[in-house]
Amino acid sequence: MAVNADYSADAKELTINIKGRFDFGSHQDFRDAYERVDGSPQAYKINLKETTYLDSSALGMLLLLRDHAGGDTAKVKLVNSSTDVKKILAISNFDKLFEIE
Amino acid sequence: MSMLAASEPLTVLIADDNMTDRMLLSSIVRRQGHRVLTASDGQEAVDVFAERRPQLVLLDAMMPVLDGFEAARQIKELAGESLVPIIFLTSLTEEDALVRCLEAGGDDFLAKPYNQVILAAKIKAMDRMRRLQATVLEQRDQITRHHGYLLNEQRVAKAVFDQVAHSGCLSSPNIRYMQSPYALFNGDLLLAAFTPYGGMHVLLGDFTGHGLPAAVGAMPLAEVFYGMTAKGYGLAEILREMNAKLKRILPVDMFCCATLLNLNFQRRVVEVWNGGMPDGYLYRSESGEHVPLRSRHLPLGVLSRASFQEKTEVFSLAPGDRLFLLSDGVIETANDDEDLFGVERLERVFELNRDPTRLFEDVQAALGAFHGESRDDVSMVQVEMVEPGELEPPATVYSDSGASSPLNWSMTLELRGDTLKRFNPLPYLLQLLQEIHGLRSQSGALYSVLSELYSNALEHGVLGLDSTLKRDAEGFAQYYEQRSTRLNHLKDGYVRLHFMVQPEGRGGRLTIDVEDSGQGFDPHQVMSRSPEEEGLSGRGLKLIRQLSDKAQWSEDGRSASVEFSWGALA
Secondary structure, three states: OEEEEEEOOOOOEEEEEEEEEEOHHHHHHHHHHHHOOOOOOOEEEEEOOOEEEEOHHHHHHHHHHHHHOOHHHOOEEEEOOOHHHHHHHHHOOHHHOOEEO | OOHHHHOOOOEEEEEOOOHHHHHHHHHHHHHOOOEEEEEOOHHHHHHHHHHHOOOEEEEEOOOOOOOHHHHHHHHHHHHOOOOOOEEEEEOOOOHHHHHHHHHOOOOEEEEOOOOHHHHHHHHHHHHHHHHHHHHHHHHHHHHHHHHHHHHHHHHHHHHHHHHHOOOOOOOOOOEEEEOOOOHHHHOEEEEEEEOOOOOEEEEEEEEOOOHHHHHHOHHHHHHHHHHHHHOOOOHHHHHHHHHHHHHHHOOOOOOEEEEEEEEEOOOOEEEEEEEOOOOEEEEOOOOOOEEEEOOOEOOEOOOOOOOOOOOOEEEEOOOOOEEEEEOHHHHOOEOOOOOEOHHHHHHHHHHHOOOHHHHHHHHHHHHHHHHOOOOOOOOEEEEEOOOOOOOOOOOOOOOOOOOOOOOOEEEEEEEEOOHHHHOOOHHHHHHHHOOOHHHHHHHHHHHHHHHHHHHHHHHHHHOOOOHHHHHOHHHHHHHHHHHHHHHHHOOOOEEEEEEEEEEEOOEEEEEEEEEEOOOOOOHHHHHOOOHHHHOOOOOHHHHHHHHOOEEEEOOOOOEEEEEEEEOOOO
């Protein structure tokens, strides 16, 4: 499991990449990824391309980020999720809260 | 470990039958700052050890009475769990003799003639090992102690929780379930309760996380579930309240996935709400078909009050049909090769089942065969649709004396337009009617009739829904689709409920008149329908007749009147 974050060229969007299992073990790293950044991004992109597994505490972490980013006005996109990860997001109906690509 | 601690003086036992060697070694060890005990043979060494408990032993291998190897064995046994390092003193050089030293429990050996520097280093190294072992033991005992505390806390918490959940009806004959006794601490929650109308509410929930945090949210959830079910609230109101409560008390990253069922045995329907749980199943015993009960909503405790969706799905049921709910622990049960049990295997069990009464055992057996042992976060429940009256809800315990029972009153409640969309008057009416002590023995029948009358007035009257639609499964779905659409577009219309309570001799009588703004119907024609014509459609009118003392409809079918009487109270 590894979490890292980088800004888009215009420094408006923060992309957080999650490698491996996204579960309670990534809690601190995930929070650090958006709390310990310079500037204030207007949008967030969670790149799940290399995420192999996602559990309910990961869903909780996504809610924390959404809250941090402004709650109902937050712009948080979940991108590149695998079929398995998509299934988990679908059961929880997280597409009602996040834009999923 | 500090350097100071490492150089603390030790008590060292030196056992050697050669007096010169013994004295030489004693003086070296003493000079290094340790206390010395001596023994001149193996037996004496064991005796001194037993009595004085030195922390380190220097043992000659070849000694009379008892040789060093046997002495080492006995000393190690006396030492028990704590590490008492034994260094063999030996002039032996053959490999297998040295191996024997270690096999007998020796930790190291020192060859004669003694080298002071090496001896000091070995004593220091052995002391480090001894302390490490002591620390490990201490920590192990601490962990054991804390684990004991934790288990005890869980036991107490569970006992408290069981008190909160005491009114549940999980022991009802139509319910089968499987759950670890400590599932609560995995965040799993299973609740079931009779509704005052003779139906049943069931909840299977799964909080995020583990341990105490996961269990904390379960208490308020159970209280809302049991409290509101007993008061006659429907799923929509209960869901709204649960969601709002969890949203308020839980941190942002915690929520509760849940499936709720509302079984109505009279109407033979089940209402389902699934937010974030794996698919449940409706197993039709006649056809063997299994209909998935899908998650349509976000879990409880995520959305604000304003955006929460309590929309339920309604399915028709026949006696013998089974509803099957499960936690993700079932699907994620892994075997030794880390394969998951999975949805396909589960559905395969449904397909292969030939005897619906064995369905639950079949699933359990399949899980067992797949994994061998059950995980403690596996929760499943199966609820069977039964004939109304087959189950006996426990009598409600009332705490008041009955002295203030109001016996001479009347009341009219008229619900109009918009109010009909969201407001459910039944819980409020129940609370009022419950005050009449003479009616308590027939409260089940009374509430069933009242809820039936209200549904009829709203659905067939105000909304003008055709009950014959419910003849088959397809029409059934259509019916509830139309109900929801028409309710959404409802602008005017009314349902008027009139209650009159009159004393009669030493008893009394309650009359309920229900009138609606709909088109009405021909009560004679509806009453004379054959069961075939009716299919899944309303047995409502017949039910009302059966359960009340007297029931009649106006010729235009726009108003109904029922009576309940009671005699003198014992």
